[in-house]
Amino acid sequence: MIRVLIVDDEIQLAQAFKKQLSKEDMDVTTVASGIEALKIIDQEDFDVAVLDIKLPDIDGIDLLSKLRQAEPTLEIIMLTGYASVDTAIRSMKLGAYDYLTKPCKISELSSVISKAYEKKSLKDKNILLKEHIQRISVQDEFVGNSTQMQKVKDLISLVAATDTPVLIQGETGTGKELAARAIHSSSPRASNPFVAINSSALQESMLESELFGYKKGAFTGAHNNKPGLLEIANEGTFFVDEIGDMSPPIQAKLLRVLENGTFMKLGDTKETRVDVRFVFATNKDLTSEVKEGRFRKDLFFRMNAFVIQLPPLREKKEDIPLLAEYFLIKFARAGIKKHLSERVKELLKGYYWPGNVRELANVIERACLISMDRNEIMPEDLPEAIFTPGYNQIRGPDIKVKEGSASLAELEIEHIRYVLNSVGGNKSKAARILGISRKKLYNKLENI
Ligand SMILES: Nc1ncnc2c1ncn2[C@@H]1O[C@H](COP(=O)(O)OP(=O)(O)OP(=O)(O)O)[C@@H](O)[C@H]1O
Ligand SMILES: [Mg+2]
Structure with missing residues (x-):
């Protein structure tokens, strides 16, 4: 359905156009002034606009540039009561698709609208392709030579060639999204869209309409048909981030897409079929989510066909200097070459990195700024957390607490405090890092 906006103060004519064009599967809205046109373009999406050059409030040519500014992909057709080559040339120069002289035949208008829509x-x-090209270099950016990262890269190359669903697990900031994009760009689907959705960022009803789309009139406020992201991802890759936060009813619908590629849009009576490759990511332990009844077992088994586990940064210490150098080049001002002092390298390797690669990137970006014109990054350019007394020793696989000095409960509290501190007190982030719900975190904080 082509969404058309007609801007003309000859209301009867505009209504007549609307009536005829609606018969040809066009969804037509009419307004009588430039101001109204600018208002509605802000609220609704259109494919093609038809503008009368002589409007009561704004000159049609001015409106053309304003609309193009507001909606760069909108195609615009100009209408005028009298043929003026000069205005025609001006409007084409400003990016109008075509130009018709009134009175024009409805068949003529309809065919120009269809052609404009094709364009x-x-x-x-x-645009999708361009975004894709920018992303294609992603795999080169997957920095890391550790055996763990070699294994991850091998798994990505292996699975990329297939259509098998992939589950990427790992703590926050370990590169799950980067891995998902790398799978897509090394797959045969690389020239088709990569579409991502974050299950924890949207309310249930929003998530549902974003995923599956809806038909006009499916609910109050559904003025137009809206394609779901799954449809947009057709023939490409669909990345579902934070799958552990998806509610069971939506999990059930998604399972159906995984099993036979079909789903029902809201308000539709027919099934929609898509061909997408799924990549899921989570930082939750889905096995225990399944055990506790929060995650559907059948969906888990489907997703679990191929698992890529991203190691936390503290478990691939040899990659730390490599990654740090990479971020130094990325964040240093053009033409300035910076390096890390030996002590800084040691400190970075010794730290626990609860926020993983993302935290390292932030630390280096900050150090690049603070060190100003100095070429060597020194310990004083690093944030406080990296020196937190005892923290470098007591965290990670090599926990060294003085014998008998701390109970598990005390350690837990200390760890919660530390994590909260490292994310600037943000409880949602802290809960994610700790792998517990926010509610659980609140309960624990009450008991401190
Ligand atoms: N191996 C790597 N090489 C280069 N950059 C990396 C690597 N791993 C992660 N990054 C960078 O670290 C940041 C975080 O990565 P990403 O967003 O993929 O993590 P995530 O696991 O999805 O995190 P979250 O769970 O918080 O969503 C990004 O800027 C990403 O480019
Ligand atoms: Mg992510």
């Missing part, structure tokens, strides 16, 4: 669809596809 717009191509433009939309091109």
Whole structure:
């Protein structure tokens, strides 16, 4: 369905156009002034606009540039009561798709709208393609030579060639999204879209309409048909982030897509079929979510076909200097070459990195700024947390607490405090790192 906006103060004419075009599967909205056009373009999506050059409030040519600014992919057709080559040339120069002289035949208008729409669809596809090209270099950016990272890269190359669903597990900031994009860009689907959705960022009803889309009139406020992200991802890769936070009813619908590629849009009576490759990510332990009845077992088994586990940074210490150098180049001002002092390398290797690679990137970005014109990054350029007394020793696989000095409960409290501190007191982030719900974290904090 082509969404058309007609801007013309000759209301009867506009209504007549609307009536005819609606018969040709076009969804037509009419407004009578430039101000109204600018308002509605802000609220609704259109593919093609038809503008009368002579409007009561804004000059049609001015409106053309304003609309193009507001909605760069919108195609615009100009209408005028009298043929003026000069205005025609001006509007084409400003990016109008075509130009018709009134009175024009409805068949003529309809065919120009259809052609303009074809051009717009191509433009939309091109934008997706450009985004894709920017992402294609992702795999080169997957920094790390440790055996763990070699294994991860091998698994990515192996699974990329297939359509098997992949589950990527790992703590926050370990590169789960980066891995998902790398799978896509090394797969035969690479020239098709990569679409991502974050299950924890959206409310249940929003998530449902984003995923599956809806038909016009499915609920109050559904003024137009809306394609779901699954449809947009057709023939490409669909990345479902934080799958552990998805509610069981949506899990059930998603399982059906995984099993036979079909789903029902909200308000639709027909099934929609898509061909997508799924990549899931989570930092939760899904086995225990399944045990506790929060995650569907059948979906878990489908997703679990191929698992890639991303190691936390503290378990691939040899990659730390490599990653740090990579971020130094990325964040240092152009033309300035910085390096890390030996002591800084030691400190970075000794730290626990609860926020993993993302935290390392932030630390280096900050150090690049603080060190100003100095070429060597020194310990004083690092944040306090990296020196937290005892922290470098007591965290990670090599926990060294003085014998008998701390109970498990005390250690837990200390760890919670530390993590909270490292994320600036943000409880949602802390709960994610700790692998517990926010509610659980609140309960624990009450008891401190
Ligand atoms: N091996 C790596 N090489 C280079 N950059 C990396 C690597 N791993 C992660 N990064 C960078 O670290 C940041 C965090 O990565 P990403 O967003 O993929 O993590 P995540 O596991 O999805 O985190 P979260 O669970 O918080 O969503 C990104 O900027 C990413 O580019
Ligand atoms: Mg992520």
